[in-house]
Amino acid sequence: MLSALIRKEFSQILRNVNIIRMMLMAPLIQLIIIPLAADFEVKNINLAVLDRDHSTYSHKITNKMVASGYFKLVDMPHDEAAAQRAMDEGRADLALEIPAHFERDLVREDEATVKIRTDAVNGVKAGLGMNYGGQIISAVNNEIRQDFVQMPRFNPLPMIDINTRFWYNPDFNYRHYMAPGILALLLTMVGSMMCALNIVREREIGTMEQMNVTPVKSWQFLLAKLIPFWVIGLVSLTIGLLACFLIFGIVSAGSYLTIYLFAMVYLVAALGIGQLIASFTDTQQQATLFSFFFMMMFVLLSGLYTPIESMPPWAQWLAWANPVTHFVDVMRSVVLKGSTFMDLLPRFWSICGFAVLFNVIAVFSYRKRMG
C-alpha cells in the first residue's frame, strides 16, 4: 500500500513542472545571486575631502585614502557648508576635514587634528569607513614620524608587527563563506515549504477526504508525502554542491559523506516543520503565509547573514533554538574547516532532536484534526 502511495507522489511531482523547476533552478539562482549581492565587504565608500591646508601631508592623506581601494573621492568641497551638503544629499558617506595649517602644526607642535564625519544611516558602512579611514591616517602618521626622527640603531619605539592569517578561508572569500549556508537554507525550503504546500493542496482539493475514508493510515499517507521531498532535497543538495564547485570552485575541505549524513537527518527535521505548517492551515494561501513567516524568522536568526555572537543574549538563545542555525554551522564547518563527523557530534544530536521533536508534534496535531 505504501509503495503505491509513494509511486503516486512521484508521478504527481514529476508531472509538476513548477516543482521540477524549483528543484533545479532554486539552488542555482540562490547560489549565484545571493553571495554576490549580499556582501559584507564594504567598498566604494564615497569620500568628500575638505582640504583647507593644501600641503604635502594633506595631499598624502587624501591620496592614501583613495589608493586603499575602499574610498572613492566624489567631492572636494571648499567650505564646511558644502561638505555638509554633500553628506545631506547622500553623495558622500564620509567627510574628511583637514584644517588649515595642518602641516605647520604637525611640524612645529608635533600635533595636529583631522576631522572625520560619517553618515551613520548605514551603520555598517559608517563603522567600516571610520575604521578604514582611521587605520589609513595612523599609517600616514607613522610614515611622517619616521621622516622626522633620525632613527637610532635600536628603535626607541618598540613596534609589534601584526601578521594576520585568515584561517579556513585564506583569501577571505565571502562567497566561500556564504555558499554552504545558502545550501542549508535551500534544504529548509524544500523540506518545509514545498512539503507543506503539497499536503495542504490535497486538503484544499478534497482528495484528502477521499484518502481518509480509505483504509490508508495517516502515518502511511504522511510518510508517502515525506519520502519524495526527502529525495528531492538530496537531489537539490547535490545540484547545489556541483554548482558550488563549477561556479565558485568550492571543494569541501571535509568529507562529502558527512555533509550528506547531516543533510539526511536535517531534511527529516525540515519536513517535520512542513507537516506542522500543513496541520495548522487549510489552504495553500495560508500555508504560504505561514511558511513565509517561519522562513523569515529562521533565516534572520540563523547566523547566515549576521554573526550570532553579535546578537543580544536572548536572540542568541533563540538562534540556537533554531534548527537552521545548527545546519548552517555544520555546512560551514565541514566545507570550510574540514570538520569531521566526530567533531560535529553534538550538532548531530541536536539536529536529531529537532527531527524527532517536530515530527512527533506534527503526527500528534494531524491526528487531532482528523478527530
Next chain:
Amino acid sequence: MIITTENLTKKFGQFTAVDQISFSVAEGEIFGFLGANGAGKTTAMRMLSGLLAPTSGRAKVVGFDVATQPEDIKRSIGYMSQRFSLYEDLTVLENIRLFGSIYGLKKVELSQKATALLEQLQFTEQRNTLVGALPLGWKQKLSFSVAMMHEPRLVFLDEPTGGVDPITRRQFWELIYAAAGRGATVFVTTHYMDEAEYCDRVSIMVDGRIAALDTPAALKVQFEARDMDEVFCASPPLLKSVPHEDFSRIPAKRILARHTRPT
C-alpha cells in the same frame, strides 16, 4: 440491516448538524438521502463512513460501530465525495491502480479488474489520459467505478451527479443499478427529484432531522403529491409535527425488479 442508527447526533460547538436520527437500511437497497443544502446530509454520511466521530447516539455500519471501529468500516465500504475525489494529475490507469492497491487488491487481480473496468466504461483508449482532462461526467463515472473496484458491500455517494448532463446522469444510474444488481447497497444523496424516484426508499432531512422516510410511492400518497418534487417541498412543515421520530420501524422493502431501468 447494513446500516442502523439510534439517535445519531453530531454537534459542532453550539450548532447541531445532525439531530438524533434513527433509521436503518437493508442490504441491497438503493437508499436516497434527500435534503436541502445544509440539512446535515454530508455530516451524517461522514459519520456513517467513519470519517467523523458522532457526538452522541450509536450507529452500526456493515456490522461495525462507527464510534469505535471506523477503520473496519473504511475497509468494507466505497465512498465518493461531493468534491471530485480522484487525482486529476494522475492518469485514468494510475488512479485505478492507486485505489486498487489501497484496498489491497493483488497485482494480477488488479490488472484484470482495471481492464474490465476500462472496457465497461469504454475508457480503454483514455487509460493514459490525465483525469483532469476528462469531461465531468466521465470523471464521475470513473470515480464511481473506482469506488466499487474492491466490491464493497456498501457504497456512499455524495451528490454524484451534481452538474452532470442528463444523458450521463442516466448512464451513471445504470452503473448504480448494475452495482445494486450485484448485491451492493447504495446510499446516495441527490438534489434531482427524478433520481429520488429511482431509489427503493427515500429519506428527507430537514434541519438535521429526518422528516420523512419511505418508498417514493408511499411518500407521494402520504403527502398527497403528484411527484417527488412536491413531496420534497412539502416536507419541512411536517417536521414540527413529528419531532425525533424513530424511522427504524419503517420496514426496508427490497425491490426485486432491478430490470426496471430508470426511464
